[in-house]
Amino acid sequence: MCCSGTLNSVLGLPDSITVVLFDLDGVLASTTVVHREAWKRTFDTFLRAQAGKEYLPFDEQDYLDHIHGRVSTDGVRTFLRSRRIDASAETVQMIGAAKNATFLAALAGGAVAAYPGSIRYLAAVQRRGLRIGVVTSSINSKAVLDATGLSRFVQYRIDGIEISRTGMRGKPAPDSFLAGAAAFGATPSETAVFEDALSGVQAGRAGGFGLVVGIDHVGGNQAAAMRVAGADVVVHDLDELLTA
Numbered sequence: 001m002c003c004s005g006t007l008n009s010v011l012g013l014p015d016s017i018t019v020v021l022f023d024l025d026g027v028l029a030s031t032t033v034v035h036r037e038a039w040k041r042t043f044d045t046f047l048r049a050q051a052g053k054e055y056l057p058f059d060e061q062d063y064l065d066h067i068h069g070r071v072s073t074d075g076v077r078t079f080l081r082s083r084r085i086d087a088s089a090e091t092v093q094m095i096g097a098a099k100n101a102t103f104l105a106a107l108a109g110g111a112v113a114a115y116p117g118s119i120r121y122l123a124a125v126q127r128r129g130l131r132i133g134v135v136t137s138s139i140n141s142k143a144v145l146d147a148t149g150l151s152r153f154v155q156y157r158i159d160g161i162e163i164s165r166t167g168m169r170g171k172p173a174p175d176s177f178l179a180g181a182a183a184f185g186a187t188p189s190e191t192a193v194f195e196d197a198l199s200g201v202q203a204g205r206a207g208g209f210g211l212v213v214g215i216d217h218v219g220g221n222q223a224a225a226m227r228v229a230g231a232d233v234v235v236h237d238l239d240e241l242l243t244a
Contacts, residue, residue: 011125012233012241017210019186020125021177023069024136024159026196027215027238028118029148031138034111036063038102043079046095050085064218069197071137071160071170072096104140107147114148117239122153124242131155135180135193137163137170156183172199174207181209194238198229205230213241 008015026032043058058079066079076092087095106112125132133156134141141159145151158180162168168175181191192211193204196218204212214226214234223234235241 010243013192014210016190017192019131019181019184019191021133021135021180021191022194023196023200024134024138024141024144026217027194028150029112029114029144031112031144034106035103038099039063039067041102042095042099069137069171069199071163074170107143112144112147114150117237121238121242126153131184133180135176172202174203177203177207198225201226201229201231
């Protein structure tokens with residue numbers, strides 16, 4: 001692991017890093033499957049109404065290619081374009097609202113938890129005095145952080161609500177991560193980004209951050225794709241970065 005002998009070496013980070021910015025879904029909390037199933041239920045209902053029994057169902061690759069890591073409205077438009085469907089703004093909003101209602105019902109039912117490895121890593125980061133932020137496209141970040149007990153680690157949060165309110169470009173543009181670093185008064189070179197979505201990895205690389213870490217909970221070719229997208233390091237769980 002990089003930077004042997006430095007204060008940050010036990011975290012797997014360069015000594016220059018003072019701020020760590022984590023995506024939420026699939027990095028800190030096990031929301032990815034819940035999100036994917038909510039999107040599938042929502043899109044399949046919509047597609048079935050459009051095409052009847054002959055519709056092509058929404059699948060995991062659709063989620064990874066078009067939805068994962070993006071602001072909801074961007075993801076809906078990107079997926080529908082892939083199916084050559086020209087949807088109105090009202091339709092895009094309707095699909096997003098239906099999905100969100102399904103996700104919130106699952107969250108209320110206890111379907112989401114923090115990854116144990118993420119808790120161990122966040123605790124180690126906190127002990128060493130690095131500043132911790134969450135940068136996510138989700139509009140439910142506060143609810144997820146509170147439900148999973150992760151709020152106690154997070155000093156600053158930028159989410160889908162803030163991205164929409166300020167007009168920031170969503171991932172793969174680096175805007176939200178750059179805003180996260182700026183909120184701590186840090187430069188990108190002093191900031192590490194942790195992502196499980198290719199669009200997020202691309203955002204980290206585009207922003208010139210000091211370290212871009214890919215979290216691969218998917219397997220298959222995802223790790224290789226993350227490296228191509230710009231990840232400096234790829235791990236399966238955050239606590240793999242701990243060296244002591």
